[in-house]
Amino acid sequence: MTYGYIRVSSDKQTVENQRFEISRFCKENNLNIDGWIEETISGTTPYSKRRLGKLLKNIHQGDVIICSEISRLGRSLFMIMDILNHCMQKGCRLWTIKDHYRLGDNIEAKVLAFAFGLSAEIERQLISQRTKEALARKRAEGMHLGRPFGVEPVQMLAPYKHRKRIKKMLAEGYSQRMIARTLHITPQTLKRYLQRCEEEGVDGGLGDEEGFAALDV
Numbered sequence: 001m002t003y004g005y006i007r008v009s010s011d012k013q014t015v016e017n018q019r020f021e022i023s024r025f026c027k028e029n030n031l032n033i034d035g036w037i038e039e040t041i042s043g044t045t046p047y048s049k050r051r052l053g054k055l056l057k058n059i060h061q062g063d064v065i066i067c068s069e070i071s072r073l074g075r076s077l078f079m080i081m082d083i084l085n086h087c088m089q090k091g092c093r094l095w096t097i098k099d100h101y102r103l104g105d106n107i108e109a110k111v112l113a114f115a116f117g118l119s120a121e122i123e124r125q126l127i128s129q130r131t132k133e134a135l136a137r138k139r140a141e142g143m144h145l146g147r148p149f150g151v152e153p154v155q156m157l158a159p160y161k162h163r164k165r166i167k168k169m170l171a172e173g174y175s176q177r178m179i180a181r182t183l184h185i186t187p188q189t190l191k192r193y194l195q196r197c198e199e200e201g202v203d204g205g206l207g208d209e210e211g212f213a214a215l216d217v
Contacts, residue, residue: 005067006038018068025097043075061091069098159193
């Protein structure tokens with residue numbers, strides 16, 4: 001199977017230029033595209049959360065993925081190396097038109113795959129080491145790491161899933177005790193939830209339309 005992969009970062013960009021390049025390349029090389037994968041998403045988004053990730057998961061040995069240029073795969077070298085290494089492990093081929101990359105099953109590709117895999121592993125180790133050193137330095141300076149003790153984000157509190165109903169009942173004049181009883185939660189839990197909304201810049205339904213909308217994101 002041969003797949004054409006197209007990615008643009010925003011709705012203002014068009015996929016037609018990339019589709020034209022891939023179609024022309026296939027015509028010149030007597031290839032047929034069996035499936036198109038198009039997506040409008042940032043290249044910084046992990047490929048596992050994109051349609052590309054689903055394609056790579058289901059790709060088979062001997063399949064070919066064609067894209068206009070290697071930057072369509074991602075915006076970081078580490079991500080691109082990871083994708084190419086994944087393709088090599090799956091035994092599929094990845095070709096780019098502008099960059100003239102031909103990742104396949106030849107000896108050059110195998111050497112390249114080894115280099116990509118080694119580079120990715122080194123980068124992971126360096127990131128891990130830098131993180132550990134930064135955390136150790138902050139601990140040595142007496143800094144507490146993580147969320148303050150005893151503080152939960154508003155999304156972790158039980159009433160959060162009832163936020164729209166709480167907003168409506170507050171607007172209708174129900175007491176906090178009545179709302180808590182209706183939702184089968186304790187008044188203390190509801191009070192803590194509303195306090196947390198205020199601390200995080202959200203009124204929790206006490207008249208702040210914009211703030212409460214932020215909870216729905």
